[in-house]
Amino acid sequence: MLRLLATSIEMQVSAAISLRGVSAGYGAPVLGGIDLEVAEAEIVAVVGRSGTGKTTLLRLIAGLLEPSSGAVRLLGERPEVARHRKRIGFVAQDARLHPWRTVRENVTLALEVNRSARTDGHAGPDEWVARMGLTDASGAYPHQLSGGMRQRVALARSLVIDPEVLLMDEPLASLDELTREDLRDELLRVWEGKARSVVYVTHDIEEAVLLADRVVVIGGRRPARVTGEVRVPLGRPRARALRRDARFHDLVEAVRSLLA
Amino acid sequence: MTGRRTLVDLAAAFAAVAGIAVILEIWTRSLQVPSYLLPAPSAVIARMATDAGLLAREGSITLAEAAGGFVLGTGVAFLLAAVMAWSRPFERTLFPIAILVKLTPIVAVAPLFTLWFGFGTAPKVAIAALITFFPMLVNSFVGLRSADLQEVAFLQTLGASSREIFRHLRVPSALPYLFSGARISLNLALIGAVIGEWTGADRGLGRVIFVANANLDLTALFGAVLVLASIGVAANALVGAAERRVLHWHPIAVAT
Numbered sequence: 001m002l003r004l005l006a007t008s009i010e011m012q013v014s015a016a017i018s019l020r021g022v023s024a025g026y027g028a029p030v031l032g033g034i035d036l037e038v039a040e041a042e043i044v045a046v047v048g049r050s051g052t053g054k055t056t057l058l059r060l061i062a063g064l065l066e067p068s069s070g071a072v073r074l075l076g077e078r079p080e081v082a083r084h085r086k087r088i089g090f091v092a093q094d095a096r097l098h099p100w101r102t103v104r105e106n107v108t109l110a111l112e113v114n115r116s117a118r119t120d121g122h123a124g125p126d127e128w129v130a131r132m133g134l135t136d137a138s139g140a141y142p143h144q145l146s147g148g149m150r151q152r153v154a155l156a157r158s159l160v161i162d163p164e165v166l167l168m169d170e171p172l173a174s175l176d177e178l179t180r181e182d183l184r185d186e187l188l189r190v191w192e193g194k195a196r197s198v199v200y201v202t203h204d205i206e207e208a209v210l211l212a213d214r215v216v217v218i219g220g221r222r223p224a225r226v227t228g229e230v231r232v233p234l235g236r237p238r239a240r241a242l243r244r245d246a247r248f249h250d251l252v253e254a255v256r257s258l259l260a
Numbered sequence: 261m262t263g264r265r266t267l268v269d270l271a272a273a274f275a276a277v278a279g280i281a282v283i284l285e286i287w288t289r290s291l292q293v294p295s296y297l298l299p300a301p302s303a304v305i306a307r308m309a310t311d312a313g314l315l316a317r318e319g320s321i322t323l324a325e326a327a328g329g330f331v332l333g334t335g336v337a338f339l340l341a342a343v344m345a346w347s348r349p350f351e352r353t354l355f356p357i358a359i360l361v362k363l364t365p366i367v368a369v370a371p372l373f374t375l376w377f378g379f380g381t382a383p384k385v386a387i388a389a390l391i392t393f394f395p396m397l398v399n400s401f402v403g404l405r406s407a408d409l410q411e412v413a414f415l416q417t418l419g420a421s422s423r424e425i426f427r428h429l430r431v432p433s434a435l436p437y438l439f440s441g442a443r444i445s446l447n448l449a450l451i452g453a454v455i456g457e458w459t460g461a462d463r464g465l466g467r468v469i470f471v472a473n474a475n476l477d478l479t480a481l482f483g484a485v486l487v488l489a490s491i492g493v494a495a496n497a498l499v500g501a502a503e504r505r506v507l508h509w510h511p512i513a514v515a516t
Contacts, residue, residue, distance in 0.1 A: 059413070062417045063416075083416070083418070088417050088418065089417070090417035092413065092414065096410060096411055098411065098432070099510065099511075100509040100510075101509075109428065110418055112428075113418050113428065116419075143509070143510075161418065167417065
């Protein structure tokens with residue numbers, strides 16, 4: 001009993017995110033017995049086939065879905081509590097944004113609703129708009145933007161609160177290959193500029209290996225569980241040239257074999 | 261560019277109405293249709309000019325009744341829709357009542373309102389409110405529920421309260437629906453006011469129509485109907501203008 005308590009305390013201190021034996025679903029179970037820990041400043045990519053429950057996993061971490069069993073901790077607290085007291089960013093696959101707000105207003109929205117957001121000593125909305133290459137579009141409305149630009153806004157509005165944890169649900173999946181490569185570079189630059197805990201869901205294996213410190217594979221028959229993981233011991237800063245590296249290919253193959 | 265298109269549209273609409281008037285004029289004159297069946301448009305217009313004061317006075321009363329009913333009916337509808345969008349139990353209890361209100365023929369209960377509230381403005385406002393209530397309720401409810409789920413998730417993850425999500429996301433998402441509800445409800449409000457006046461009133465365009473009909477004075481009747489129609493068109497145009505202004509961010513509003 002005491003040992004159990006000790007491990008649980010240790011778990012809360014060391015991990016930014018932890019899931020212990022978590023099962024969840026919408027009526028029918030989608031995820032079963034998930035164990036996952038994300039250390040502080042660690043970037044974890046979650047890969048799996050479509051429909052395995054990757055989005056469900058993110059919803060659990062964000063506290064948007066109650067687990068049917070097991071425990072989820074986000075920065076040491078229950079997610080429903082943590083999201084009111086901490087800074088959690090969420091980037092969806094195809095962000096619709098708030099269509100009645102301009103690009104800049106969409107970015108400032110996050111600062112309006114997040115109570116612990118602060119801009120002092122940290123980049124403000126205008127700087128994030130600039131970093132995402134949106135300065136010329138800062139007065140434009142979402143329907144006037146391309147898909148790639150909208151995703152840039154989605155990134156800017158999540159990064160402007162200086163998130164302690166960043167949850168990303170296939171943020172680049174609906175973009176064309178060239179835009180995707182640009183934004184991957186952008187993400188690497190942002191993360192390598194300031195370390196944060198990231199859970200990055202994707203079905204793109206190469207993207208997972210390029211971006212993450214660790215790739216977690218979920219799959220199997222429903223309910224899905226963690227079927228394996230691959231550490232990515234590649235140095236940072238990383239760049240897209242890494243894709244020509246032999247080690248990169250070995251890692252991609254390792255993840256692929258876990259998915260098969 | 262849009263200003264020029266609006267002008268062209270207006271000119272086309274005006275030409276269509278003028279064309280119909282010319283055909284009616286020729287028809288009534290050549291066949292010598294008696295004015296108690298179908299008055300010539302020129303006679304109607306001449307009558308409207310002599311009755312201008314009366315039409316303006318009675319028209320403004322009907323307009324005030326319709327506007328009062330519109331504000332009351334759509335206001336209550338929006339509040340109820342907000343409550344229903346907020347909680348499922350409220351939705352389950354309130355929606356059947358709303359449907360009951362909708363299915364009750366207004367014409368059947370209108371005399372009752374006159375009995376309860378007398379011959380003044382109150383029963384007309386009540387009928388107009390009742391008739392505008394349901395379309396606005398449904399539109400508001402669907403609108404408030406139409407908020408993008410990914411955006412809801414984004415705000416929740418940021419720690420936004422339900423009230424903030426309501427204010428920042430649900431209400432603006434509902435705006436296009438509110439406007440289409442307002443368009444339907446505005447014209448219904450006018451109908452409600454006129455029905456109210458038919459069932460017992462001493463003022464209003466409905467009363468003018470009622471009396472003119474009893475006297476087979478179709479020239480006066482058509483004049484009053486034309487004024488009613490103009491009020492409807494003007495109200496619609498007003499909502500349209502407000503819609504384009506408020507929904508300037510909306511791709512559909514921009515396209516039309």
